Amino acid sequence: MESEAPVALESVSDAEIVRAVRAGDTEQFGVLVGRHQTRLFALVRRYLRREDDVADLVQDVLVKAFSRLDSWRGEAPFEHWLMRLATRACLDALRSQRRHREETLTDLSAEETEWLDRHAVSPERNDHRSEAARSLVRRIFEQLSPAHRMVLTLLELEDRSVKEISAITGWSQTLVKVRAFRARAEMKRVLGRLQTDAFL
Amino acid sequence: MNRNMLYQTLIRAARTEKVENGIPSGFDARVLEAIQKIEPDETLSQLRHSASVLWKAAFSCAGVAAVVCLTAVVFVIQEDGSQEYRPGGARDLGPVTEVFNGAGDEIASVLIEDLEAGDLW
Numbered sequence: 001m002e003s004e005a006p007v008a009l010e011s012v013s014d015a016e017i018v019r020a021v022r023a024g025d026t027e028q029f030g031v032l033v034g035r036h037q038t039r040l041f042a043l044v045r046r047y048l049r050r051e052d053d054v055a056d057l058v059q060d061v062l063v064k065a066f067s068r069l070d071s072w073r074g075e076a077p078f079e080h081w082l083m084r085l086a087t088r089a090c091l092d093a094l095r096s097q098r099r100h101r102e103e104t105l106t107d108l109s110a111e112e113t114e115w116l117d118r119h120a121v122s123p124e125r126n127d128h129r130s131e132a133a134r135s136l137v138r139r140i141f142e143q144l145s146p147a148h149r150m151v152l153t154l155l156e157l158e159d160r161s162v163k164e165i166s167a168i169t170g171w172s173q174t175l176v177k178v179r180a181f182r183a184r185a186e187m188k189r190v191l192g193r194l195q196t197d198a199f200l
Numbered sequence: 201m202n203r204n205m206l207y208q209t210l211i212r213a214a215r216t217e218k219v220e221n222g223i224p225s226g227f228d229a230r231v232l233e234a235i236q237k238i239e240p241d242e243t244l245s246q247l248r249h250s251a252s253v254l255w256k257a258a259f260s261c262a263g264v265a266a267v268v269c270l271t272a273v274v275f276v277i278q279e280d281g282s283q284e285y286r287p288g289g290a291r292d293l294g295p296v297t298e299v300f301n302g303a304g305d306e307i308a309s310v311l312i313e314d315l316e317a318g319d320l321w
Contacts, residue, residue: 026236029231030228030231037223037227046219059234063238066235123209128210128213134217136210141214156215157211157214157215191203191210195203
């Protein structure tokens with residue numbers, strides 16, 4: 001007698017797993033976690049530095065996704081819905097961090113100051129791949145308001161379109177454009193302050 | 201120093217940043233454990249959801265009842281041909297009315313008899 005071949009989990013769609021979880025098979029949610037955790041970690045690491053905070057936030061997002069599984073109607077891919085939840089959670093985390101942070105741009109390291117000096121002398125020759133440049137831009141991003149930081153990250157670092165950002169954040173496309181414009185202006189203002197502090 | 205150039209250089213620098221893609225070991229087990237803990241709360245939230253659905257059903261029923269009452273009142277007015285609202289039960293009391301009318305006559309006759317006999321004064 002021919003036995004039925006076991007269904008490989010890779011071939012089962014997210015929608016089918018969600019149906020199984022809704023029907024009470026909560027263990028199946030582990031498959032969704034395994035599938036999407038890498039992208040979730042990558043997304044959250046864009047905004048949070050400490051690994052413990054990153055893991056806690058990803059866990060919160062997945063638990064929230066489990067609780068709100070009924071609100072996923074299957075019109076958009078499950079991954080998009082999950083990323084949207086994660087993006088909103090990151091925005092909330094950034095807002096909460098901003099309330100408690102007191103770090104200012106005057107705390108630049110010697111390497112960062114040196115990099116800025118070099119850039120002032122010969123901007124074309126300065127290496128943008130150095131660790132000093134990366135750490136400097138991290139600091140500057142931390143000075144931006146959470147919404148501005150998010151829109152710049154999505155637009156400039158992840159190359160997302162306005163439409164995609166609108167879908168991820170839930171903001172209208174006009175709001176995304178306005179926020180992108182203001183975010184660039186805010187970043188340039190921070191850079192202006194940096195230049196004043198460094199050279200006066 | 202050109203601020204726009206500094207902006208572009210720093211954005212290029214940020215793009216070179218490699219995002220680590222490691223996952224803490226046993227992370228999926230940790231998430232499943234957290235989910236098991238929240239399941240009772242979930243049951244409670246489902247109960248709340250059911251309660252809200254029942255409330256909505258109750259309001260709908262009240263709405264239907266109000267419409268039925270209004271329709272009944274309109275039919276009563278149309279039957280009479282008058283604009284005065286009178287509850288259906290009070291219009292025709294039949295034998296009950298006769299009993300009361302008769303009782304009035306009886307009381308009056310007893311009072312007259314008593315007056316004539318001079319029992320009341």
